[in-house]
Amino acid sequence: MRTSPKTPTQFPDLPPKNPTDSQRHKMLLDSLTKVDRPEDYENIVRLLGPPQKITSYGNPGEFKGKKVGIIGGGLAGMSTAFELRKLGYDITVFEPHTERIGGRIYTHYFDKDKKLYAEFGAGRIPASHEIVWHYINLFKLNTEPVITSNSNAFIYVKDVRVRTDPKGENVLHQIYPKFDLTIKEANTPWPELYDQVVKYYLSTLPPEVRKQFLMILPRYDYRFEALQDINTRQALEEYGLTSEAINLITSVMPAIGSIITNSYEAELHSEYTVDYQNLYLIPGGMVNLPLAFYKSLTSPNPVEYHDIPQNALGKVTWKGGFVVNGILKSHVDGKVTLRYRNVYATDDFFEDFNYVIVAVPFTTLRAMDIDPAFSSRKMQAIKEVSYRDAQKTFFLCKQRFWEKQEIFGGSSYTDEIIGTISYPHDHAHCIQNAADCSSDEPGVLMASYTIGGDASALGNLVSPGQYLTIRSKVEKVHGLPRWYLDENKTVIDFKTVDWVREPWFHGGFQMFLPGQKREFLYVSNIPEYDNRVFFAGEHTSTKNGWIQGALQSGMAAANDVAYYSVIHKHQR
Incomplete structure (x- = not known):
């Protein structure tokens, strides 16, 4: 099976560690400017910020x-x-x-030194989420930027494996032929195809209506309620995408596929506040x-x-x-x-x-x-x-097999049942300083992250069938021989959390x-x-x-x- 060639690993300029409020606000404004919505900046900062101080209601x-x-x-x-x-x-x-x-913040440590860990719950903090940063600053916690993309990670759809180039050209040339697309769809890279839909629906709302994404009201503007009343599939259809194009998008973006029946407003909401840009984590565990x-x-x-x-x-x-x-x-x-x-x-x-x-x-x-x-x-x-049900499975690996494929951080996506695979970013500095670390060191791989139906399906598999299924899919996505991870004794520990089965969460x-x-x-x-x-x-x-x-x-x-x-x- 042919795989698109790997490229020299390059990361975009990452945002700074421990950003100041002014640095975060500049990131937000820059991200909004790139999508032609700088006018949303003030509303987002204000509505995501802390409410009136409690001491304005009563005295200490x-x-x-x-x-x-x-x-x-x-x-x-x-x-x-x-x-x-x-x-x-x-x-x-x-x-x-x-x-x-921690509730649904759930950091699991595989080692006594707490250097090898997995985040089964919340794992990312957008730069725009003002109240989270309010408390991070108050408690003087450190933060580091998350590497969200890597051009050497994979997209594996319909048994075709390609590298995740930023413009989506590998998918266009090698995976698109597997779908019965219109001429226009077939000539539009998938990131652009989806972004067009997002931009269209946000542009139908003026800024004063868009801010209702962040408001709790007894009734909303009729244009905003119209968005609340359709699911994600209906939104894509009403924009004019064919069922094959929708199938393509939900295959290369499994997170979208998992919410296809939910209100489209929920997904558009995150786009409004650019939640997937400039993401941070707390080193040592959320x-x-x-x-x-x-x-x-x-x-x-x-x-x-x-x-x-x-x-x-x-x-x-x-x-x-x-x-x-x-x-x-x-x-x-x-x-x-x-x-x-x-x-x-x-x-x-x-x-x-x-x-x-x-x-x-x-x-x-x-x-x-x-x-x-x-x-x-x-x-x-x-x-x-x-x-929604959500499931994550992490592998503790004695060797970082993915780094031998030049993958440092980012995620791979597949239409297989495991959905998303994410890679630790703690070796990203090794690209420039190879002597500092080795792919032979242990590492923690998020072998599967699924939401909705796939999460439930994986959760219903009886052990050891669940682990064996996830392991074989990870091998398939990475182009490894079947049983490779087993024969090399690569996985030395693993853990799965299926949130619908977690006591007191459901x-x-x-x-x-x-x-x-x-x-x-x-x-x-x-x-x-x-x-x-x-x-x-x-x-x-x-x-x-x-x-x-x-x-x-x-x-x-x-x-x-x-x-x-x-x-x-x-x-x-």
Whole structure:
């Protein structure tokens, strides 16, 4: 089988490590200018930025003695607790996990030195996600740019393997003939073909309507609602692409194929804020962000509250290993009762709170007893909002076989069941300084990343069939002989996480079906039980599936608690 030749590995100029806010903003403006939308810059920075400071609602320490229960210790729950602490609340966080911190940030270390690790959850931070950077700067965390493309990685579709040249010419010449395309489609490289669709739909909305991508409203502009009401396939069809062209796009871009039935607005949303440009990671593991939150929350003398006296801060009790199974409206006026238990026991405990924040996915909330039921629309949202399965499998390899093919960072894509293969970028510097490292060193390969149907199909394979399937597909994509990885004992360890099967998650991330955003996003944020129960999590945000969404929703929920605390205080 013929493979397009490899080229000398070259990377575009990478953005700087640990960028300043002004550097990030320049990256964003430059990216928007390249796609002819510089006018969106101000709206994106403003709407993705932190909300009004919580101290504008109340004074530091003002609500000492008021009890807040937070269900879920992921980043949404953590950011809620971090902000509420400024006003003195007595906070209890219920988190069922005992062996790790972070929710759907999930860093797994294969070695004791924590140098060989895998990110099973969120692994990227766009330069445009202002609130994530707010906390990164606050906790003084380091960041490094992600290498998102590599001209020597592969696209393997319909049993044809080509290198991923930036202009898509290899795919055009060698894979296009496998599809029955129109003359115009056959002469348009696939990156341009898809970008034309994105640009068309964004151009139909003026800037003041486009900003509604980042707003939670009871109703949206009719032009924006029209985008919410069609799925990705319908959007591509309405643009004029044939079914064969759509098949081509979803084959070379498996991430698009995985959301083909979801609202097209969800995908266009990420394009609006150029989420796939100028991506960063936290070296040593993304878990360092939730660990920084945890260290601060559990410290009696945290250093992050520069303008709050220590004696004004609230107390945080972290109840790891406890799962909430009931939310009950208390018979005591102005209280909410949480029923919970130790994950290793069956006895229930009860505790009353002045306010409760539900910071777990609706798929998890659905299993809880809610008495009395929340509003009809809220219960409908809890029952109907769509979550996508997501699966990642990582191989710990004793040798970096991909580097022998000149692949340093970036990803390969295939129409096979494994979807996306991603390569570590920690050896990228070896291209200029070959003596610094060797392909014979161990490395961690993301052997498969799938969403939706393929994730479920892989998740349903019984071990060892799942591993054997993924391994053979990795060999096929790289043009290696069958059993090569086994015969060379290349894979010395592996791990799979299928998020729909993870306890207390039941899904990878929320992604609306057509019409659901208009029906349920605003409703999902309305408090319940006379403004005593609030909701947070990426599923309640405009940034579904991103760290930004979790943190932004947590800050918003904290502000809502403070707002209603003032009202309740004056009603007494």
